[in-house]
Amino acid sequence: MKYVIDLCVKYGACPAGPGEFTKRAFVNGKIDLMQAESVANMVSASSHRGVNISLNVLRGALSKKINAMRDKIIDVLSYSEHLLDVSEDDLISSDITYIVDKTTEIQENVQKLIDNYNTCRIMTSGALVVLCGPSNSGKSTLFNSLVGSDRAIVNQDPGTTRDLLEAMIIINGIPITLVDTAGIRDTEDGVEIEGIRRAEDYIRGADLVCLxxxxxxxxxTTEVVDNILLKENNVIKIYNKIDLITTGELNKYQRKYSRELFTSAITGVGLKKLKKRVVNALNLENNTSETFGITTPRQYNAIIKSSAAISSVLKITNEMPIQLELVSYELQSALRGIEDLLGIKTADELLNNMFNSFCVGK
Ligand SMILES: Nc1nc2c(ncn2[C@@H]2O[C@H](COP(=O)(O)OP(=O)(O)OP(=O)(O)O)[C@@H](O)[C@H]2O)c(=O)[nH]1
Ligand SMILES: [Mg+2]
Incomplete structure (x- = not known):
């Protein structure tokens, strides 16, 4: 087989690179950039719902919505440009009302996409849930219990985990990337210090932190752990090793810290409640209706750019006399955000980066 391939290459054939087929479909205008991204999403999707969301995007449901938005922005922009040619004295209030009404409609649609971003992103790529806390508190034991296998090394000595360990789990249909981290303590050990630094990085980017x-x-707790709590992270506090205290002591703790969770990673007590709390904290419990939406940070940034410009249009139209040049300027900026989303005029460098993350054969 290799001989045949080498021979083809020798006579001018070019081997397919990562994402070659999707890239060609995009470059030849068969699909837009969101549809191209959905191919990679579908391959890597970690839940049934994630696959469905990606499939709907690939079939064009999101593109249809975004293109309709684009048409609306172009319509208001043309209207605003036309009004620029009308003398100020001839402007009538219904002209401005038209711009305000149409822009408000666009803003509502954009806002819906922004509101659903987290759900769609988590359903396709998974939520990042990080287990952290002081050394020896039982993070790795809890990680193993949640994953259902002895993935992490557990030891009675503090400082056992020194690097990040990830595993994918599904709770109530929600895909979760669970991360075990190095215990946080004051230490002189260079490897451990680097482990703690990496843990802090992950904590900052987490959807949910379990302390x-x-x-x-x-x-x-150590000062570092307190600092984690000060950051505005979504944090669940867990008191572990409850099998080592008496029921009386446990009751006292539970009364005092009624909002916290109490577990024994070894016996499994409290894990059911923990899973329920994780689902609650991710705020996806009742969110079962979303069938498609924006899913990647690139798409999110593009829509945020449009949203900011659309909000500016509404602010400008609130002030008299209305500055139509500014309205047009902001509408053009909103249009650029939407066009970034669809991949119209996207820089080659960005495209190459994106398709390089695909596997060969897609
Ligand atoms: N009795 C009891 N022991 C536990 C429990 N959870 C963990 N341990 C024990 O506590 C010790 C430390 O557990 P680990 O899971 O390695 O703790 P860790 O937080 O990952 O520790 P580092 O990686 O060093 O930060 C081990 O001896 C575990 O068997 C628990 O719920 N009950
Ligand atoms: Mg550990």
């Missing part, structure tokens, strides 16, 4: 402490050590 695990050892209940037998009371409510003492």
């Amino acid at each position: 695990i402490t050892d209940i037998t050590l009371g409510n003492k």
Whole structure:
């Protein structure tokens, strides 16, 4: 087989690169950039709903919506440009009302896409849930219990986990990338310090942080752990190793910290509640209706750009006399955001980066 391929290459054939077929379909105008991205999303989707969302995007449901939005923006932009030729004295209030009404409609549609971004992103790529906390509190044991296998090394000595460990789990149909991290403590060990730095990086980017402490050590945490809590992360506090204290002591803790969770990673007590709390904290419990939407940070940034420009249009139309040049300028900016989304006039460098993340054969 290799001989045949080498021979073809020798006579001028070009081997397909990553994402070659999707890229060609995009470059030849058969699909737009969101549809191209949905191919990669579908391959890597980690839930049934994620596959459905990607499939709907590939079939063009999102493109139809975005193209309709684009047409509306072009319509208002043309109207605004036309009004620029009308003398100020001849402007009538219904002219401005038309711009305001149409822009408000566009803003509502854009806002819906922004509101559904998290759901669609998590359903296709998974939520990042990071287990963190002081050394030896039982993070790796909890990680293993949630994953259902002994993936992480567990040891009675603190400082066991030094690097990040990831596993994909599904809770209530929600795909979750669960991450075990190095325990946080003051240490001189270079490898451990790097592990803690990486843990902090992940904590910053997490959709949800589970802060695990050892209940037998009371409510003492290190300064670094307290700093994590100060950041505006979505945090679930977990007191672990409850099998090591008496029922009386546990009741006291539960009364005092009624909003926190109490687990034994070893016996499995409290894990069911933990899973329920994770689903609650991700805010996806009742969100079962979304069948398509924007799913990637690139798409999100493009729509945010449009949204900001559309909000500016509405602000400008609130002030008299209305500055139509500014209205047109902001509408053009909103249009550029939408066109970025569709991949119209996208820089070659960005396209190459994007398709390089595909696998060969797609
Ligand atoms: N009794 C009891 N022991 C536990 C529980 N969870 C963990 N342990 C024990 O606590 C010790 C530390 O557990 P690990 O899971 O390695 O703790 P860790 O937080 O990952 O530790 P580092 O990676 O060093 O930060 C081990 O001896 C575990 O068996 C628990 O719920 N109950
Ligand atoms: Mg560990």
